[in-house]
Amino acid sequence: MSKLTTAFALLGAVLAFVVPMTAVVWVMAVPQRLGLLIYPEQVAAFMLGASLAAVYGRDMAGKGPLVATIDAVLSLASLVLGIYVYLRFPVLSEGAFYHPTESSILGVVVSVLVLEGLRRVVGWTLVVITLAMFLYALFGDLVPGPLRGRGLPFGDVMMFVGTDSSATWGAALQIAAFVVVVFVLFGGLLLAIGGGEFFTQLAMRVAGSGPGNTAKIAIVASGLFGSISGSAVSNVMSTGVLTIPMMKRSGFRPEQAGAIEAVASTGGQLAPPVMGAAAFLMAEILQIPYREILLAALFPALIYYLSLYAQIDFIARREGFGAANWLERDTLAAVFTKGWPTLVAFLVLIGLIFFRNAEAEVAAIWALLVLVVIALAAWAFGRGGPQLSPREIVAAIARAGGQTCDILLITAAAGMIIGLLSTTGLGFQLSFFLIGFGGQNLFGLLLITAVVGIVLGLGLPTTGVYLLLASMAAPALVQLGIPPLAAHMFVFYYGMLSMITPPIALAAFAAASIAEAPQLKTGIQAFRFGWVAYLLPFLFIYKPGLLMAGPWWENLYVFASSLVALILVAGGMIGHGLTPLGLAQRLLFVLIGLLIIAPLRQFGPPLLEFGVSAGGIALLVLHGIAARGATARPSSQPQTDAPGATGR
Incomplete structure (x- = not known):
């Protein structure tokens, strides 16, 4: 060197x-x-x-x-x-x-350095989109049709980019710099003090010893870990090295193991309390406290993970995967004895946000200060537990800082795009066009927004996709009467789904490298396991109680009915619940599940929806009773356990 x-x-x-x-x-x-x-x-x-x-x-x-x-x-x-x-x-x-010359030169320098740095960090996609916005600002008067704009002088465009508070140095960059960076630092110190091991051991206890428990451990561990990392790929690379080999050893195919880890890790961006960078941007854009974002995200995250958990259980029962009793698990008391600093930090963070009404970034700083004090005290007094020397703390801070560099570049470019959308009027024109389309077909507008979000996400991180859609599509949805939080959660989810959507499913590809599985097969499996996340955003629009936007009883009803529906659909698609399902049963499961999540209130009285939901619950209860009877019968007739007695 x-x-x-x-x-x-x-x-x-x-x-x-x-x-x-x-x-x-x-x-x-x-x-x-x-x-x-x-x-x-x-x-x-x-x-x-x-x-x-x-x-x-x-x-x-x-x-x-x-x-x-x-x-x-x-x-x-x-x-x-x-x-x-x-x-x-x-x-x-x-x-x-x-100072026109100085301002214009500054804009040129900023643009060149940011775009070249961005190319090295995330590739060409966001660079091309940003350059397209620059070209529109300069030559918008040459664009035909309703998106025709006005061409601006080159010097004015560069001056705007280099000096205006609504462009490069605006809200997107500031939120990333003062909120996201703090939470990345908090997550980095939490992992350095042993948070990852705590999550893994806790997951082993929570997942239990039922069928396919290694995959269930991956779901719980990746959900817990992802809730503080907020990055699907880094989550895969951190927890996947442990969980993917465990799943393969217990019988899951390599592409299945990689896909399960990818889907579970991607859900970390949806799981409170940290979620991902886009969640903090959402709070600032909507001008609402971050705790409201956390509350709105709670039910969807629970449904996401519980539905995935149910899928794993059904597949494990179908394929005959037993419990991995060879796992070495600490007792629950030992888990909390070793990992209590992580728990304390979480309690400080949540307590300050919800009970002291502290700003999220301030709460995160107090929580990380608690971690630092605990680690230094353990190191100074030489008593076991989570020890970190001052040198190790500095190294952990530097590692976290290295991870934030990419986010700052992405949000700086997004600030340029948002600023140019505003100053050229293109953002207003796009919203006006979408409103006109959505006024005739709201579902069609939602579908187009979802597709655009997934396509943009093929080359962009979630933060970049969210910022673009929050500027272009979300205002149109709000103008059509959709609550702002529901509109932004809709585009947020579809920006995240690119992580598990082929052909460029970054989280799935990262997991495939660990699982030594074909990338495309792993991506397809991830798409199949993560199908729940493609339906959830539509429920935000048609059933806002899922985002806790109604009375408490309505919220609980929507959560419970949606969970029942998605479990029914999962069982029908897999062909197995607690016991095998015949063709008629599969069709009934899928049909009832889809009817439960359909907005039936728009087509009939509320009693119709409640009746279908009650029917879905009854169907699950009857299936559970039948499954319990089926498992009890062999135990009462031990002679059937003899080879050949079952007719196989």
């Missing part, structure tokens, strides 16, 4: 530490307490510049001298950019037209 590469690797590590610590300082209002007048755009710009510098400097190893030199120049230019905007933003934001 050359001296240049070593120097920039060190610089990248230092900046990766500085970025999250800057967020902590800002969220705790340290500058304000010192009497300093600093704009949030200044701090966000510095954090973006530092992140860009880290991105350009971290991949220099193994490159030739010329390419490494170019990366070094880009890294230094990015750091200078962050410092420059920090110093000059107060002047340029208020008087950009008095």
Whole structure:
């Protein structure tokens, strides 16, 4: 490794530490307490510049001298950019037209550095979309039809991108810098102190010893782990190395094991209390407390995981997979004895958000401070448990900072797109067009939005997809009378589903590499296991009680009936519940399940919907009674256990 590469690797590590610590300082209002007048755009710009510098400097190893030199120049230019905007933003934001040349050059530099960094981080898709928006801003007057715009001078466009608070340095970047970064830091420290092992051991106890319990462990562990990581791929790579081999050993095919892990890990973006970056963006865009997002996401996340759990149980019974009794599991007391710091941190986080009405990012900082105190105390006094030395804490902070660099680049580009949509009027024109279409066919508009979300997600992370759809499609849904939270949850879910949708199912492909399974087969299996998530967003629209948007009894009814429906559909599709299902039973299960989740109140009296739901519950109860009788009969006639007695 050359001296240049070593120097920039060190610089990248230092900046990766500085970025999250800057967020902590800002969220705790340290500058304000010192009497300093600093704009949030200044701090966000510095954090973006530092992140860009880290991105350009971290991949220099193994490159030739010329390419490494170019990366070094880009890294230094990015750091200078962050410092420059920090110093000059107060002047340029208020008087950009008095400094047109400086403002335009700044816009060009920002655009080039962000887009090239973005290309290295997530590929070409978001870069192409951003460039298309730039072209529309410059040549919108040449676009035919209802989307015709007005062409803006090149200098004005660059000035807007480089200095305006509604573009690069706007809300998207600020939310990522001051909220998402803090939660990524919290998750990083939680894992460093042993949170991952705690989740895995707890999952082993919760999953029990029933059929297919290794896959059930994967579901529970990935759900718990994903609730703090908020990233499907990183979740797969963290928990999958343990759960996928366990599933394969217990009888699941490699592609099945990989798919189960991918679907379970993807659901972590939906599971409170952390969810993913898009959830924090949603709270800020809707201007509602983050706890309302958590409450709205609770029932859908439970249905997602319980339905997946039921599918695994049915498949395990169908295929004859027994319990993996060879697993070494700690007692429940031992699990909590070792993992109590993780539990304490969660209680602090939830308690401050729900009972002290603290902002989510402030609550996260207090929770991570609790973790740091516990780890340092254990290290200082040398008593077992979760020990972390000061060096290890610094390393954990730097690792978390490295993970946030990608998010800051994505949200900076999304800020450019959102700003250009606004200043060119294209966002209004798109919403007007969609409203006209949806006024005639709301379901058709929802279907188009879902497809667009999945297609965009084939090349973009969930955060980028959500921001684009929140700017273009969600306003049209709201204008048609859909509650804002339901509209945004709809696009949020469909932005996430690309992780398990072939042909580019990133979470499934990551799991396939661990399972040593064909990528396409694993993606198809993930699509089949995750079918529940494709239906849930439509329930947000037609049954808002699922998002706790009604009286408590209505919310509980919608949750229970939806869960019953999806279990019935799962059993019918798999062909097995607690016992095998014949063709007529399968069709009945699927039909009743689909009728329960259908918006029957729009076609008849409420009694019709309640009656169908009661019928679905009765069907499950009768199936359970029949299954219990079927398992009891062989035990009362032991002679049937003899070889050949069963007629096989």
